[in-house]
Amino acid sequence: AQSVTQLGSHVSVSEGALVLLRCNYSSSVPPYLFWYVQYPNQGLQLLLKYTSAATLVKGINGFEAEFKKSETSFHLTKPSAHMSDAAEYFCAVSGVIGNQFYFGTGTSLTVIP
Amino acid sequence: KAGVTQTPRYLIKTRGQQVTLSCSPISGHRSVSWYQQTPGQGLQFLFEYFSETQRNKGNFPGRFSGRQFSNSRSEMNVSTLELGDSALYLCASTPDSGRASNEQFFGPGTRLTVL
Numbered sequence: 001a002q003s004v005t006q007l008g009s010h011v012s013v014s015e016g017a018l019v020l021l022r023c024n025y026s027s028s029v030p031p032y033l034f035w036y037v038q039y040p041n042q043g044l045q046l047l048l049k050y051t052s053a054a055t056l057v058k059g060i061n062g063f064e065a066e067f068k069k070s071e072t073s074f075h076l077t078k079p080s081a082h083m084s085d086a087a088e089y090f091c092a093v094s095g096v097i098g099n100q101f102y103f104g105t106g107t108s109l110t111v112i113p
Numbered sequence: 114k115a116g117v118t119q120t121p122r123y124l125i126k127t128r129g130q131q132v133t134l135s136c137s138p139i140s141g142h143r144s145v146s147w148y149q150q151t152p153g154q155g156l157q158f159l160f161e162y163f164s165e166t167q168r169n170k171g172n173f174p175g176r177f178s179g180r181q182f183s184n185s186r187s188e189m190n191v192s193t194l195e196l197g198d199s200a201l202y203l204c205a206s207t208p209d210s211g212r213a214s215n216e217q218f219f220g221p222g223t224r225l226t227v228l
Contacts (some may be wrong), residue, residue, distance in 0.1 A: 015202070023214075032214045034216060036152045038221075041221075042222075043219035043222050045219070046216050046217075046218075049216055080122040094214070094215075095169070099146050099207045100158050101156075101158065101161075101217060103155060104155070
């Protein structure tokens with residue numbers, strides 16, 4: 001069965017500080033993993049995805065994530081937080097069949113000036 | 114290319130009514146998925162359509178239904194609305210079928226409020 005767990009429903013960081021959002025996955029097959037961001041009253045926008053080509057994945061807006069099979073993790077990081085990073089972040093794993101995604105419960109990121 | 118569009122963006126209904134939401138995928142995308150997003154349950158998969166056929170279905174009651182047209186546009190219908198159906202309904206499209214590595218492209222959503 002496919003699932004993801006996001007640790008920490010709310011994360012606050014100071015502007016310029018490191019952003020670390022945690023995601024652990026469970027998958028019955030080699031997983032495809034995704035991070036999406038959602039701004040208020042908007043849909044989800046893809047930040048990055050892991051499709052087994054490389055364990056360190058770089059995405060948009062300076063975000064990156066590292067796939068660690070031994071830890072079943074796919075944590076999202078950004079070296080220096082910006083005010084515009086304040087949003088809801090979702091980790092997702094794709095299903096075995098078809099285009100069904102299993103999403104985590106989301107992490108709300110607050111950036112403190 | 115234009116993104117995924119959803120209409121209407123906002124909708125207010127009363128209990129017992131029914132509602133139809135529309136989604137137009139990105140041109141060339143043949144798979145359309147629907148999700149319900151609520152503060153308590155997060156993002157939950159409703160169903161997926163490909164080539165006018167429902168291919169996957171989540172764990173929702175039969176009041177939730179959908180269809181896809183030959184141009185890949187999709188509609189979802191909710192009958193006998195309940196207060197708990199108040200949510201943001203998101204549509205997502207993908208360019209291919211069955212490739213788990215494909216990302217999904219999301220529309221802005223339809224905010225449904227049931228009074």
